[in-house]
Amino acid sequence: MTLTAVLLLGAFxxxxxxxxWLFAVARGLQERSRDRLLQSLPMIALGxxxxxxxxxxxxxxxxxxxxxxxxxxxxxxxxxxYGLWRLLSRRHFRWVGMxxxxxxxxxxxFLMSSVHGAGLMLLPVVARSGGxxxxxxxxxxxxxxTLAMFVVAGVIAVAVYEFIGLRILRxxxxxxxxxxxxxxxxxxxxxxxxxxxx
Amino acid sequence: xxxWTPDPTFYPSPRDAREAxxxxxxxxxxxxxxxxxxxxxxxxxxxxxxVIGWTDLPNKGDxxxxxxxNACSSALCPYAPHPHVERRYLIVPGLRSSxxxxxxxxxxxSPELVKVIEPEELGKRAGYSRPHTVHCGPEGLYxxxxxxxxxxxxxxxxxxxxxxxxxxxRWEVDRGPQYLAYDFWWHINHDVLVTSEWGTPSMIEDGxxxxxxxxxxxxxxxxxxxxxxxxxxxxxxxxxxYQMPLELRPAHDPTQKYGFVGVVTSVEDLSASVWLxxxxxxxxxxxxxxxxxxxxxxxxxxxxxxxxxxAVPPLVTDIALSVDDQKLYVSAWGTGEIKQFDxxxxxxxxxTGSLRIGGIVGRTPHPAAPQALAGGPQMVEVSxxxxxxxxxxxxxxxxxxxFYPDGVGAWAAKxxxxxxxxxxxxxxxxxxxxxxxxHQVRLQGGDASSDSYCYP
Numbered sequence: 001m002t003l004t005a006v007l008l009l010g011a012f013x014x015x016x017x018x019x020x021w022l023f024a025v026a027r028g029l030q031e032r033s034r035d036r037l038l039q040s041l042p043m044i045a046l047g048x049x050x051x052x053x054x055x056x057x058x059x060x061x062x063x064x065x066x067x068x069x070x071x072x073x074x075x076x077x078x079x080x081x082y083g084l085w086r087l088l089s090r091r092h093f094r095w096v097g098m099x100x101x102x103x104x105x106x107x108x109x110f111l112m113s114s115v116h117g118a119g120l121m122l123l124p125v126v127a128r129s130g131g132x133x134x135x136x137x138x139x140x141x142x143x144x145x146t147l148a149m150f151v152v153a154g155v156i157a158v159a160v161y162e163f164i165g166l167r168i169l170r171x172x173x174x175x176x177x178x179x180x181x182x183x184x185x186x187x188x189x190x191x192x193x194x195x196x197x198x
Numbered sequence: 199x200x201x202w203t204p205d206p207t208f209y210p211s212p213r214d215a216r217e218a219x220x221x222x223x224x225x226x227x228x229x230x231x232x233x234x235x236x237x238x239x240x241x242x243x244x245x246x247x248x249v250i251g252w253t254d255l256p257n258k259g260d261x262x263x264x265x266x267x268n269a270c271s272s273a274l275c276p277y278a279p280h281p282h283v284e285r286r287y288l289i290v291p292g293l294r295s296s297x298x299x300x301x302x303x304x305x306x307x308s309p310e311l312v313k314v315i316e317p318e319e320l321g322k323r324a325g326y327s328r329p330h331t332v333h334c335g336p337e338g339l340y341x342x343x344x345x346x347x348x349x350x351x352x353x354x355x356x357x358x359x360x361x362x363x364x365x366x367x368r369w370e371v372d373r374g375p376q377y378l379a380y381d382f383w384w385h386i387n388h389d390v391l392v393t394s395e396w397g398t399p400s401m402i403e404d405g406x407x408x409x410x411x412x413x414x415x416x417x418x419x420x421x422x423x424x425x426x427x428x429x430x431x432x433x434x435x436x437x438x439x440y441q442m443p444l445e446l447r448p449a450h451d452p453t454q455k456y457g458f459v460g461v462v463t464s465v466e467d468l469s470a471s472v473w474l475x476x477x478x479x480x481x482x483x484x485x486x487x488x489x490x491x492x493x494x495x496x497x498x499x500x501x502x503x504x505x506x507x508x509a510v511p512p513l514v515t516d517i518a519l520s521v522d523d524q525k526l527y528v529s530a531w532g533t534g535e536i537k538q539f540d541x542x543x544x545x546x547x548x549x550t551g552s553l554r555i556g557g558i559v560g561r562t563p564h565p566a567a568p569q570a571l572a573g574g575p576q577m578v579e580v581s582x583x584x585x586x587x588x589x590x591x592x593x594x595x596x597x598x599x600x601f602y603p604d605g606v607g608a609w610a611a612k613x614x615x616x617x618x619x620x621x622x623x624x625x626x627x628x629x630x631x632x633x634x635x636x637h638q639v640r641l642q643g644g645d646a647s648s649d650s651y652c653y654p
Contacts, residue, residue, distance in 0.1 A: 018279050026387075090200070093280075096337050096389070096425055097277060099388065166214075169210055170206065178200065
């Protein structure tokens with residue numbers, strides 16, 4: 001169950017155009033180069049991993065110190081609060097700049113994932129897995145999650161670049177920011193229900 | 199405000215935007231020269247040319263000029279996508295008053311006022327006055343301004359929050375040698391912004407000043423900026439005889455790095471010109487690609503300002519590039535001519551069409567009405583599909599009066615580009631505009647100068 005949740009959340013993050021596959025496609029289209037698209041994807045995943053791992057490792061270590069129940073409550077409150085803020089706020093990530101080097105692209109992805117609270121969404125999984133891992137479990141969760149994100153984002157990016165075309169955005173790009181906010185709140189509520197395991 | 203799917207008027211690429219449905223409404227900024235009654239936003243039916251909506255501003259003396267949408271296709275740009283906002287609000291600066299109005303166009307014909315930004319807010323937060331061009335960018339609304347706050351200059355760009363419309367501040371971090379300002383746009387995928395030059399408030403607000411013009415004191419340079427770092431990169435001088443490079447029309451294809459700018463007049467021979475900017479060896483360069491000569495005319499038929507010259511200058515005051523970057527439209531407000539060029543090779547434009555209407559001496563009537571017509575083709579806008587071109591006839595209050603001293607009139611016209619002929623059904627004029635002078639046209643859903651695209 002835990003593994004499934006981690007993978008599904010990874011896929012969810014991967015599907016979201018704002019998390020990077022769209023940027024990879026744009027970089028490829030700009031230079032008419034699939035190579036440039038393919039080089040971009042690992043950098044985007046790397047930034048995502050750093051963002052997510054920062055949260056999951058911190059939570060895991062905290063859990064080792066304060067115990068599972070306190071961690072679950074803390075995470076739950078944080079998530080519900082952050083999710084509601086995302087739901088109600090009309091602010092969006094601000095950035096100008098298309099011409100980024102690959103390390104800068106990783107940095108962009110780190111910021112984008114962090115601002116969206118990508119790592120927070122995994123908190124219930126860490127919280128439910130108990131303490132005393134000193135961060136190793138948190139890191140493992142982040143790695144598996146990012147792998148799923150990377151695969152899904154990669155498949156979509158290549159498919160859109162090669163076959164589908166960007167016109168699909170006009171109809172298929174549902175407001176994932178709103179879904180995302182609901183997911184954060186949902187994850188928080190889940191973490192707050194005693195005895196739940198992912 | 200937040201949608202579940204992207205606003206249907208946003209298109210990823212200019213190719214997609216070409217297939218947009220025809221617009222049904224056109225918004226026109228109209229102003230009262232005397233400042234005795236409020237300026238207005240007029241709404242036209244694009245089929246019939248009838249005025250179907252009208253909104254008076256709450257103040258007088260604003261002198262509306264240019265305006266723009268709160269959101270456009272740049273919301274799809276990949277590094278900060280937010281495509282679930284609506285293209286809904288018109289951001290309408292008063293060029294003389296320095297107020298900026300925000301009007302809601304959703305679910306109503308006549309726009310409704312939702313916010314007024316007072317000159318003090320623009321001045322104190324950004325240091326500017328005389329706001330002009332509005333473009334929707336990925337991180338906010340960019341508004342160029344001709345003057346400083348309580349000062350002649352420098353003019354520059356202010357950034358507005360694109361949800362609250364609050365003035366966030368001055369855009370420039372390092373403006374280098376730039377002082378004069380007018381229009382701006384960008385090569386969004388190359389992180390390059392371009393600005394042009396007109397003059398400071400005192401140089402324009404009471405009409406064109408002959409000594410300044412002959413002294414070559416109006417703008418004659420383009421400035422290139424790093425859009426990301428907000429720093430001046432390079433200035434390119436067209437030569438000081440080429441006075442007033444105004445409207446900037448970069449290629450819509452985001453992989454390209456060229457664009458066109460119209461120059462009002464050369465002080466050497468009163469000709470007008472269109473220049474191409476392009477990259478050459480890692481630097482920006484310009485080249486004159488279209489030259490339109492002045493037309494000799496009997497002195498008695500000329501207004502005072504032109505009598506010493508014995509000729510009518512074309513006065514290219516606006517140009518428009520079709521969304522597919524294939525056709526350039528050039529309006530010659532002095533001679534009363536609108537020209538169409540094939541610019542598929544941007545270095546070698548080929549004239550493919552010309553129509554006469556109005557003009558300082560020509561006074562050519564519209565085919566729908568036999569009477570002589572004052573004013574000339576001035577603001578020119580192209581529909582997204584490239585099939586229709588809209589014109590209005592007023593340039594700028596004080597300048598209208600100099601070049602058309604017996605009255606510039608008020609009219610708008612529409613050209614069908616297939617065949618390049620006037621649409622005889624569409625000719626709102628005279629009292630249709632209730633005594634106001636029409637300036638910029640914005641088309642519902644976007645037009646050729648409203649949207650930036652991040653995908654080729």
